[in-house]
Amino acid sequence: MADHQPARLAPWLMLITRPAFFLFFQLVIAAAFLMGGSNSAFIKSSAWWPINVLLTNVVTIILLIWLHRREGEGYLHYAHFQRETVWQDLALAILIFVGAAPLSILPGQWLAGRLFASGDVAYNLIFQPLPTWAGLLSLLMPITIAFSELPTYFGYVMPRLERQLNSGWGAWAIAGFFLAFQHIAAPAVPDWRFILYRLGMFIPFALYMGWMIRWRPRLFPYLMIGHALIDMTVVVTILTI
Numbered sequence: 001m002a003d004h005q006p007a008r009l010a011p012w013l014m015l016i017t018r019p020a021f022f023l024f025f026q027l028v029i030a031a032a033f034l035m036g037g038s039n040s041a042f043i044k045s046s047a048w049w050p051i052n053v054l055l056t057n058v059v060t061i062i063l064l065i066w067l068h069r070r071e072g073e074g075y076l077h078y079a080h081f082q083r084e085t086v087w088q089d090l091a092l093a094i095l096i097f098v099g100a101a102p103l104s105i106l107p108g109q110w111l112a113g114r115l116f117a118s119g120d121v122a123y124n125l126i127f128q129p130l131p132t133w134a135g136l137l138s139l140l141m142p143i144t145i146a147f148s149e150l151p152t153y154f155g156y157v158m159p160r161l162e163r164q165l166n167s168g169w170g171a172w173a174i175a176g177f178f179l180a181f182q183h184i185a186a187p188a189v190p191d192w193r194f195i196l197y198r199l200g201m202f203i204p205f206a207l208y209m210g211w212m213i214r215w216r217p218r219l220f221p222y223l224m225i226g227h228a229l230i231d232m233t234v235v236v237t238i239l240t241i
Contacts, residue, residue, distance in 0.1 A: 008164060011156065011157040011160040011164075012161075014063070014067075014156060015157060015174070015175070015178040016178070017063065017152075018060060018148075018149070018152065019184065019185040019186075020185075021052075021056040021059055021060075022052050022053065022186045022187075022188065023185045023188050025051070025052040025055045025056060026042075026046065026048065026049065026052050026185070026188050027042075027045075029045040029048045029051070029052070030042045030045035033045055042190075045187075046125065046128070046187035046188065046189055047129065047187070048130065048134065048187075049126075049186045049187035049188075050130070050134075050138035050234075050235060050238060051130075051134060051138060051141075052186065052187070053141050053145065053186055054137070054138065054140055054141040056148075057141065057144035057145050057148040057149075058144060060149075060152055061075075061144065064152065064155075064156055076151060076155070078155055078217065078220055079151070079155065079221040080218075081221055082218050085218065089216075089218060089219055090222060092216065092219060092222075093219055093222035093223060093226060096212050096219070096223070096226075097226045099208070100205060100208055100209070103204040103205045104205045104230070107200060107201045107202075107203070107204050107205075108197070111196070111200045111201055112197060115193040115194075115196060115197050116193060116197075122194065125187070125189055125194060127237055127238055128241070129238075130238060135238055138239075141231065142227075142228045142229070142230075142231035142232040142234075142235060143228060145231055146224040146225060146228035149179065149227065150209065150213070150220070150223060150227055151224070153176070153206075153210070154175055154179075154209070154210050154213045154220075155220065157171075157174075157175050157178075158171045158175040158213075161174055161175065168214065172207070172210045172211065172214055175210055176203070176207040176209075177203065177206070177207075179206040179209075179210070180199055180200075180203040180205075180206040181199055183199065183201075183202050184198045184199050186198075209223060209227075
């Protein structure tokens with residue numbers, strides 16, 4: 001990549017692209033509710049966060065394809081299965097997600113208990129009923145997130161920040177933090193407790209995933225698939241409400 005200012009800014013801008021689009025699409029939905037006469041348009045729009053994430057994933061994938069092509073690289077060129085180590089890599093990926101389970105559950109439970117009178121408050125802000133068609137459409141969210149979230153923060157941003165900062169661990173920390181940070185807008189709720197809850201609950205998991213990718217880059221495609229499966233359980237939960 002040519003060493004000019006726009007190219008150097010690209011990975012920094014990608015750090016905030018996803019939460020910006022989460023908020024943008026939620027505002028669009030809120031505007032639709034407002035035009036429909038709702039007195040609580042923004043509150044109602046928060047239930048539609050899986051659709052916001054789905055739309056953002058599509059935009060993110062398009063951006064990643066464009067950015068990689070600018071550099072003469074293929075999209076997801078770093079995420080390939082290696083035949084000679086496929087079973088070893090699969091076993092390692094399973095162990096990684098076993099280790100990730102407490103990191104993805106316990107921080108959220110702890111923060112919910114400290115920030116809200118009941119953990120149900122945070123749960124009910126995230127898991128809200130959607131129309132059947134929107135719930136079914138949300139099933140595409142985990143599929144598209146596999147090709148957009150980890151590829152953004154750890155496939156595109158992290159290696160470029162490492163070159164700019166000359167610090168692999170610094171790039172890892174920044175990318176991991178912003179992967180967690182994006183969740184403050186999914187959904188966007190104007191309550192500092194919920195914002196802190198959404199940020200804090202994902203920081204350990206995000207840093208852990210980035211660490212695993214730094215440790216074994218060839219596991220990237222397995223972690224993408226595992227990430228999609230985890231998020232699929234979220235959508236299934238919404239469908240059962």
